[in-house]
Amino acid sequence: MVVLVIVAALLLYVGGKVKIVQLGYQIEALEKEKSDLERENRSLRIEAASLSSPARIEEIALKRLGLVRIAKENLIVVKRQSQQQRAK
Amino acid sequence: MDRRGRLLLIVALIGLGFALVAGRLVYLQVVDRADLAARAERQQQRVVKLESKRGTIFDRRKRELAVSLDVESVYGVPSDIKNPRQMAQQLSRILREDQKTLERRLTSNKQFVWISRKVEPGRAAKVKDLGSKDVGFRFESRRFYPKKALAGTVLGFTGIDNEGLEGLERSYDKELRGVNGWVLAEKDAVGRTVFPGGPGFQYRLPKAGNDVILTIDEVIQHIADRELERAVTTARAKGGVCIVMDPGTGELLALSVATAHGRPAFNPNEPQQYKSGEWRNRGVTDVFEPGSIFKVVVAAAALEEKVVHPLEKIDCSAGSIKVADRVINDAHRNGVLTFTDVVADSSNVGTIKVALRLGKERYAKYITAFGFGHKTGVDIPGEIPGLLKDSRQWSGVSIGEIAIGQEIGVTPIQVAAAYGVLANGGTLMKPYLVSQIVDQGGGVGKKFEPQQVGRVITKETCAKVSLMLQRVIASGTGKQAKPTGYSAAGKTGTAQKIDARTGLYSKKEYVSSFVGFVPATSPKLVILVMVDTPEGDIYGGTVAAPVFRAVAEQSLAYLQVAPDDVGGSMLLVNR
Numbered sequence: 064m065v066v067l068v069i070v071a072a073l074l075l076y077v078g079g080k081v082k083i084v085q086l087g088y089q090i091e092a093l094e095k096e097k098s099d100l101e102r103e104n105r106s107l108r109i110e111a112a113s114l115s116s117p118a119r120i121e122e123i124a125l126k127r128l129g130l131v132r133i134a135k136e137n138l139i140v141v142k143r144q145s146q147q148q149r150a151k
Numbered sequence: 152m153d154r155r156g157r158l159l160l161i162v163a164l165i166g167l168g169f170a171l172v173a174g175r176l177v178y179l180q181v182v183d184r185a186d187l188a189a190r191a192e193r194q195q196q197r198v199v200k201l202e203s204k205r206g207t208i209f210d211r212r213k214r215e216l217a218v219s220l221d222v223e224s225v226y227g228v229p230s231d232i233k234n235p236r237q238m239a240q241q242l243s244r245i246l247r248e249d250q251k252t253l254e255r256r257l258t259s260n261k262q263f264v265w266i267s268r269k270v271e272p273g274r275a276a277k278v279k280d281l282g283s284k285d286v287g288f289r290f291e292s293r294r295f296y297p298k299k300a301l302a303g304t305v306l307g308f309t310g311i312d313n314e315g316l317e318g319l320e321r322s323y324d325k326e327l328r329g330v331n332g333w334v335l336a337e338k339d340a341v342g343r344t345v346f347p348g349g350p351g352f353q354y355r356l357p358k359a360g361n362d363v364i365l366t367i368d369e370v371i372q373h374i375a376d377r378e379l380e381r382a383v384t385t386a387r388a389k390g391g392v393c394i395v396m397d398p399g400t401g402e403l404l405a406l407s408v409a410t411a412h413g414r415p416a417f418n419p420n421e422p423q424q425y426k427s428g429e430w431r432n433r434g435v436t437d438v439f440e441p442g443s444i445f446k447v448v449v450a451a452a453a454l455e456e457k458v459v460h461p462l463e464k465i466d467c468s469a470g471s472i473k474v475a476d477r478v479i480n481d482a483h484r485n486g487v488l489t490f491t492d493v494v495a496d497s498s499n500v501g502t503i504k505v506a507l508r509l510g511k512e513r514y515a516k517y518i519t520a521f522g523f524g525h526k527t528g529v530d531i532p533g534e535i536p537g538l539l540k541d542s543r544q545w546s547g548v549s550i551g552e553i554a555i556g557q558e559i560g561v562t563p564i565q566v567a568a569a570y571g572v573l574a575n576g577g578t579l580m581k582p583y584l585v586s587q588i589v590d591q592g593g594g595v596g597k598k599f600e601p602q603q604v605g606r607v608i609t610k611e612t613c614a615k616v617s618l619m620l621q622r623v624i625a626s627g628t629g630k631q632a633k634p635t636g637y638s639a640a641g642k643t644g645t646a647q648k649i650d651a652r653t654g655l656y657s658k659k660e661y662v663s664s665f666v667g668f669v670p671a672t673s674p675k676l677v678i679l680v681m682v683d684t685p686e687g688d689i690y691g692g693t694v695a696a697p698v699f700r701a702v703a704e705q706s707l708a709y710l711q712v713a714p715d716d717v718g719g720s721m722l723l724v725n726r
Contacts, residue, residue: 098221102220102221102290105218105219105220105221106220106272108215108218109215109218109220109295109297110297112214112215112218112297112298113297113298113299115214116297116298116299116301116369116373117298117301117369117370117373118298118299118300118301118373118377121373121377140636140714
């Protein structure tokens with residue numbers, strides 16, 4: 064009888080230790096997944112920064128989209144009338 | 152022997168066997184215990200290095216200019232490789248490494264060799280596709296500059312171990328680097344790492360590097376890069392510098408250095424493609440003789456000391472002036488000019504006459520007050536103080552030569568800071584590139600405030616000089632610098648370079664420059680343009696002034712500064 068109890072206790076003890084190791088593996092796998100995602104996030108951020116560089120945007124605007132710089136003739140400065148001028 | 156005897160003998164022998172085993176067990180468990188336990192620990196435990204992330208460098212609007220990313224490095228275990236030659240051949244094709252070098256590494260006696268470090272993700276994938284079990288991958292941190300050549304000579308670059316080698320990567324290396332951490336982990340029978348957790352779990356978290364926020368504006372930097380490169384290419388010049396600075400604070404919004412015409416702009420992603428001189432930030436590391444842009448120092452000093460009045464008439468009709476034992480000529484004949492026109496038309500004779508009125512002592516004092524002869528203290532490595540002789544060592548003719556910007560060496564950053572004095576009402580501000588350091592750990596970061604170096608001239612003198620410099624653009628040598636819609640003030644410069652072989656002034660090599668501030672009525676930007684050795688046309692008014700105009704127009708529009716000089720056309724609108 065006593066032997067059975069001892070064996071059961073030992074099994075539980077060893078089982079607990081095994082579970083700890085298994086959880087350790089799981090944690091490591093999740094940590095790896097987390098750092099993989101973080102790495103991908105950074106990589107995408109860098110790609111976004113590269114795609115939005117002024118040189119690239121300018122080239123796309125000028126060459127592919129056919130946009131042009133504002134010619135000085137098309138700029139008209141508009142001045143708001145001041146209060147006194149309007150009262151006249 | 153009888154049966155019983157034999158049985159006893161067998162039992163005794165078995166008993167002896169067990170006793171020996173038991174004895175050995177006791178020996179191992181008790182006597183050798185400490186030693187064996189330590190060996191097991193060494194085999195089972197390993198210290199895992201936790202690499203710190205290098206901080207990011209941002210522009211003033213938090214746009215990424217330099218970022219670190221983990222990429223894979225490829226290694227091999229030579230003792231396991233059966234056919235090194237074939238492997239080297241396959242790998243050299245994918246990784247673009249020299250085949251012979253790879254083969255040598257793969258046939259060495261080592262347990263571990265690097266095959267190629269920090270490779271492009273696409274290439275790492277191709278190596279994995281080979282399916283070889285004899286290569287392994289490890290992540291290492293690599294620096295990327297997503298905007299490529301933009302502000303390349305300001306950012307600098309890092310080496311293979313992420314140490315800053317040039318530029319801001321070097322001068323702020325300690326802030327950016329962070330501190331590596333470690334964790335004591337256990338290894339199981341197959342080599343997988345298990346973190347034991349619980350009490351006794353030893354680790355030190357890595358401290359991420361700090362982020363650095365610059366004063367540079369990505370868009371204005373691009374404008375300066377683009378316009379300067381265009382001018383250097385058109386003039387087939389050896390290089391150039393363009394600086395855009397906020398005169399009130401000393402913040403540098405753009406610091407552009409152009410490589411020689413025909414050479415690509417410096418891209419810190421590939422420093423090995425460039426010659427060593429090409430990543431130097433020539434805005435702070437190189438001197439040049441400024442020529443006529445230096446005349447503004449005489450003008451400011453003379454007006455401050457009241458030895459001349461802006462409308463006073465000065466006789467330049469002789470076309471030349473004798474100073475001590477040398478004769479200095481004007482570029483073209485002038486008549487009798489007001490002092491304002493002496494500056495607007497850049498007359499050497501008129502300028503020297505006024506410098507002589509100032510005298511050596513007072514003039515030297517103002518040169519130093521404007522910041523020449525010592526470093527500005529800008530936070531990028533390699534700055535030099537320029538070349539300025541102490542006034543006690545001036546020869547008789549020095550005052551004349553220096554007045555017209557010869558016999559003195561200045562850096563572009565010094566000139567920009569000096570013109571900042573005129574633009575902000577008379578105070579010399581320290582130019583700087585970094586506005587903030589952000590602590591990743593959530594701690595308090597560092598903010599850099601504008602620093603005043605000293606008051607140089609009064610506001611009234613600044614106003615007088617500004618009017619004269621506006622005249623340069625309105626009717627003098629700087630007409631091509633006038634930005635449409637904005638008032639502007641500035642000065643042209645066309646300075647002979649010294650021929651390195653003869654030590655005399657070159658007849659063919661010049662430095663063309665234009666420096667000024669916009670809008671003149673309420674200056675927001677100081678812009679300096681310097682083009683080194685243009686071919687053909689060499690005048691500052693035609694080579695450098697148009698760059699000033701383009702940078703001014705586009706930068707002010709981007710900053711949404713209202714035009715203040717629209718000439719005739721104005722619409723009045725009722726609300």
